[in-house]
Amino acid sequence: RQLWSYRPPAPVNVSVMHLRADSATVSWDVPEGDIIIGFSISQQRQEGHMQRFIREVNTTSRSCVLWDLEEETDYIIQVQSIGLYGESQASKKVHFRTLKKSDRFPSNSSNQDDPTVLGLDKSRHLQTGEMIIIVVVLVMWAAVIALFCRQYDIIKDNDSSNNKEKAKPSSERSTPEHHSGGLLRSKFHSSVPSINIIEV
Known part of the structure; x- marks a missing residue:
């Protein structure tokens, strides 16, 4: 007790x-x-x-x-x-x-x-409905992977054909123009002073 x-x-x-x-x-x-x-x-x-x-x-x-x-x-x-x-x-x-x-x-x-x-x-x-869902999901994933691999091969082939070397166009060289400017020369005239002699 x-x-x-x-x-x-x-x-x-x-x-x-x-x-x-x-x-x-x-x-x-x-x-x-x-x-x-x-x-x-x-x-x-x-x-x-x-x-x-x-x-x-x-x-x-x-x-x-x-x-x-x-x-x-x-x-x-x-x-x-x-x-x-x-x-x-x-x-x-x-x-x-x-x-x-x-x-x-x-x-x-x-x-x-x-x-x-x-x-x-x-x-x-697992019940029958759950098994069906799992199988459907697996099949969808397999289809997505197969489609991705196929698209990847197509893209790879296109890239290899587009990577051919192309001749590069020769670019003309543009030579800068040099303008020779003339020098302005200023003429200096020397003024000869005139002397006037005044005889007284």
């Missing part, structure tokens, strides 16, 4: 979102002040035919994705917090129903009747 008092309280606000035909995401909150080292989720059909437990430690995650669900099926889940001294009491039961599987996006999940398969450890397969 003393150890039970140290166990964490049950998770609150348990909700289910991102519903699909074969998967759903469970999220929850934990009260503050308690050391939580993991979680445990119990999942079962509403009819009670299958029971699955998902347990994960050394994590602070507050959500978990449930895989390998059946379409249009009612499920019941409960979440428990894992503390240092044990697990909490189970949360309130949450009911949800998966969606109808779309013909356009079929699910490739297997082992739906195997209760030991954990959704967290299973890798999802």
Whole structure:
């Protein structure tokens, strides 16, 4: 009883979102002040035919994705917090129903009747629509690369034909004209003074 008092309280606000035909995401909150080292989720059909437990430690995650669900099926889940001294009491039961599987996006999940398969450890397969998109993108890239190589060869051939040496036209040298300017010489006339002698 003393150890039970140290166990964490049950998770609150348990909700289910991102519903699909074969998967759903469970999220929850934990009260503050308690050391939580993991979680445990119990999942079962509403009819009670299958029971699955998902347990994960050394994590602070507050959500978990449930895989390998059946379409249009009612499920019941409960979440428990894992503390240092044990697990909490189970949360309130949450009911949800998966969606109808779309013909356009079929699910490739297997082992739906195997209760030991954990959704967290299973890798999802690529769906048919995603594969078609990837193939189309690869084909388009191949066409672009081929077109680029072809255009590059054409440009290279044109450049080699245009690089022939052409005779350069001889340019006439224009010699600067030098105009010789004549010097104007000024004539200086020396005036001889005339002396008139008057005899008295």
